[in-house]
Amino acid sequence: MNDICYKKVEAFAGKRQVLVFVHSRNETAKTVRAIRDTPCERHIGSFPKGRQCKSGWGNLPTRTVIVKGTAIYNPEKGAWNELSPLDVMQMLGRAGRPRYDTYGEGIILTRHSEQQYYLSVMNEQLPIESRFVSKLADQLNAEIVLGTVQNAREACTWLGYTYLYIHMLQNLVLYGLMADAIERDKTLEE
Incomplete structure (x- = not known):
């Protein structure tokens, strides 16, 4: 080189x-x-x-x-x-x-x-994925210590603001959520 x-x-x-x-x-x-x-x-x-x-x-x-x-x-x-x-x-x-x-x-x-x-x-053919999920527990604990998250509902709301959540919704298969979504749809149809 x-x-x-x-x-x-x-x-x-x-x-x-x-x-x-x-x-x-x-x-x-x-x-x-x-x-x-x-x-x-x-x-x-x-x-x-x-x-x-x-x-x-x-x-x-x-x-x-x-x-x-x-x-x-x-x-x-x-x-x-x-x-x-x-x-x-x-x-x-x-x-x-x-x-x-x-x-x-x-x-x-x-x-x-x-x-x-x-x-x-x-050529932008590979998606750039968030590494946030590997530190999710640490980040959530930090929010709890700061007092911005005090219960499970607030934790869910907080997660909804993250890029990880938005990207997960757009790429269900990538995050292994597609099977869950199909199962949920079957349950709703019944």
Whole structure:
């Protein structure tokens, strides 16, 4: 990925700003060294004078965004996970900010096996689902502590305001509610 990242950065060097996202401090340092040292290793010129590599933290506007690698390590699961579509879209959203530029370009460097997944994400063919359900009990407990929910009826009303509830109604099958809806309809017909 360092070679591909270098080629992409080299294509824009001296022309426009490029922001490269990596997923650890260690990988940031490796990427900067690779971009800096590759011209010397190939005995070619270096990047234009006055250009500096800076660390990818902060709210920097840029014309081009490169997401270098899409797998991140999840220590809780002890496994590598792909970036969520929301994370990818947020990173790519740095390219071509309306106030600063009229055009933006996003480049995702990933494994070949994940290429179709990210193409689908970029073409909005994969639904972005709420993770709220995994923290529903914590959120409801917080509302109870705040005093905004004091009984089961208020809990149901509160849940009805959430995006999760609205999205569940629109996607019964996805949330496993279709069988419940069919059973309820059969009961009503009888």
